[in-house]
Amino acid sequence: MDYDAMDMDTEALGPAVKISEADSTHVNFELSNVDLSFANSLRRIIQAEVPTVAIDLVEFMANTSVLADEFIAHRLGLIPLDSRNIKDMPMARDCDCGGHCDKCTVILTLHAKCLGDEIMNVHASDFSVSSARPNQTVGNPIITDPEGLGPLICKLRKGQELHIECMAKKGIAKEHAKWMPTSAVGFEYDPHNKLHHLDLWYETDAEAEWPKSKYADWEDPPQEGEPFDYDAVPNRFYFEVESAGNIDPDAIIQLGISELQQKLAKLITGLGEKSNIDDQYDGPQSPGAMDDGAMYQNDGYQTAYGNGGAQSAWGGGATAYGTTPYGNSGQGGWS
Amino acid sequence: MNAPDRFELFMLGDNEKKITEKIYAGMSNTSDFILLKEDHTLANLLAEHLKQAPHVLMCGYKLAHPNVPEVFIRIQTDGTITPKEALIEVCKQLIGAYAQLQREFTREYELRKMVSAGNQDQANGF
Numbered sequence: 396m397d398y399d400a401m402d403m404d405t406e407a408l409g410p411a412v413k414i415s416e417a418d419s420t421h422v423n424f425e426l427s428n429v430d431l432s433f434a435n436s437l438r439r440i441i442q443a444e445v446p447t448v449a450i451d452l453v454e455f456m457a458n459t460s461v462l463a464d465e466f467i468a469h470r471l472g473l474i475p476l477d478s479r480n481i482k483d484m485p486m487a488r489d490c491d492c493g494g495h496c497d498k499c500t501v502i503l504t505l506h507a508k509c510l511g512d513e514i515m516n517v518h519a520s521d522f523s524v525s526s527a528r529p530n531q532t533v534g535n536p537i538i539t540d541p542e543g544l545g546p547l548i549c550k551l552r553k554g555q556e557l558h559i560e561c562m563a564k565k566g567i568a569k570e571h572a573k574w575m576p577t578s579a580v581g582f583e584y585d586p587h588n589k590l591h592h593l594d595l596w597y598e599t600d601a602e603a604e605w606p607k608s609k610y611a612d613w614e615d616p617p618q619e620g621e622p623f624d625y626d627a628v629p630n631r632f633y634f635e636v637e638s639a640g641n642i643d644p645d646a647i648i649q650l651g652i653s654e655l656q657q658k659l660a661k662l663i664t665g666l667g668e669k670s671n672i673d674d675q676y677d678g679p680q681s682p683g684a685m686d687d688g689a690m691y692q693n694d695g696y697q698t699a700y701g702n703g704g705a706q707s708a709w710g711g712g713a714t715a716y717g718t719t720p721y722g723n724s725g726q727g728g729w730s
Numbered sequence: 731m732n733a734p735d736r737f738e739l740f741m742l743g744d745n746e747k748k749i750t751e752k753i754y755a756g757m758s759n760t761s762d763f764i765l766l767k768e769d770h771t772l773a774n775l776l777a778e779h780l781k782q783a784p785h786v787l788m789c790g791y792k793l794a795h796p797n798v799p800e801v802f803i804r805i806q807t808d809g810t811i812t813p814k815e816a817l818i819e820v821c822k823q824l825i826g827a828y829a830q831l832q833r834e835f836t837r838e839y840e841l842r843k844m845v846s847a848g849n850q851d852q853a854n855g856f
């Protein structure tokens with residue numbers, strides 16, 4: 396489908412976005428009118444610094460399965476937990492409690508024992524999540540399979556037992572990859588390699604031997620005998636963002652952007668100039684600790700730079716483009 | 731055993747400052763900036779955009795070691811503005827550019843959502 400027709404006033408200069416595919420787990424888009432560093436910083440930040448929750452500490456009351464405690468603990472860390480609504484959840488190390496409490500930690504418990512002759516499968520859906528937590532979605536295991544089972548944790552044969560209590564905390568992927576909101580991020584530019592940023596290996600003819608990317612159709616192929624342009628720089632970037640399930644793909648982008656803006660704002664204040672973004676961001680603090688009032692509520696996040704601040708449709712039903720009649724959800728409201 | 735805590739990659743320690751300016755005497759109108767607990771995400775972004783900024787003659791950055799989250803940025807200006815002013819200006823512009831990206835992305839995404847919802851309504855016979 397061609398969305399060009401719906402293109403409204405594009406801001407004359409600066410970043411432009413064209414979404415080619417989107418659903419509840421992924422979004423593909425073209426980012427143009429920006430330079431390589433701008434696009435790459437966005438890629439890096441969504442992969443490494445958008446906070447999520449993940450199991451961080453496991454207490455084993457009983458484990459007579461064939462798997463070692465550490466092995467199971469590692470598997471548990473990798474289970475995606477709902478992180479759509481963690482803006483008011485502090486990082487445990489920033490929390491006043493000094494250890495763990497209802498505000499900064501979600502407790503998940505699981506007790507399974509195989510009594511029958513059949514092998515028992517223990518899944519993420521077998522967790523019971525503590526009710527004392529920042530809100531009633533955060534920390535729920537993400538379950539997307541049609542059977543509603545969720546990821547397999549381990550298998551038990553007759554008489555074996557697994558009884559665990561897990562503490563899920565907020566964190567970022569710079570600390571451990573289990574906190575990544577993305578399972579994969581495609582990042583591509585210059586599908587015809589006109590810029591010669593790649594040196595393609597070949598038997599006889601690189602052109603014939605290397606398959607073209609699907610984005611090759613989006614850009615003009617090089618002309619026969621066209622001279623190399625030494626001044627050319629990449630300007631169109633193709634992103635394919637795949638969510639791990641804990642945050643919606645569009646929210647990953649939005650949160651990544653505000654994370655970057657906050658980093659930049661901290662530099663401005665650090666250099667002694669008042670940046671009205673971040674009075675509250677002084678002092679050592681985990682990234683993302685205060686975040687995203689910006690994103691979700693737009694409270695007090697009026698940038699002096701960039702005409703009137705980030706008006707985002709996120710989290711509030713009303714967008715600049717009229718309230719959508721489609722279930723006003725804002726959050727994961729993919730119908 | 732003696733490995734540093736992983737959060738030291740991104741959390742400032744006590745008494746650490748996010749950014750420090752050191753005037754570099756070896757060149758005119760030149761300052762070095764040390765950014766603690768940052769990496770290529772900010773460093774490359776700032777350095778590339780400083781190179782394109784008006785009144786900036788030279789800019790470069792380095793991360794001396796991949797395990798050490800310390801960014802070094804050197805900026806030389808033509809003297810009309812100070813390196814610090816150039817850096818602040820670039821930061822402000824980037825915040826603005828990312829704000830625009832945010833608006834663009836939101837708008838495109840909302841449009842897509844409406845279109846998909848419309849298609850679904852048709853499919854459901856609305």
Ligand SMILES: [Zn+2]
Nearest residue numbers: 490492496499
């Ligand atoms: Zn706490």
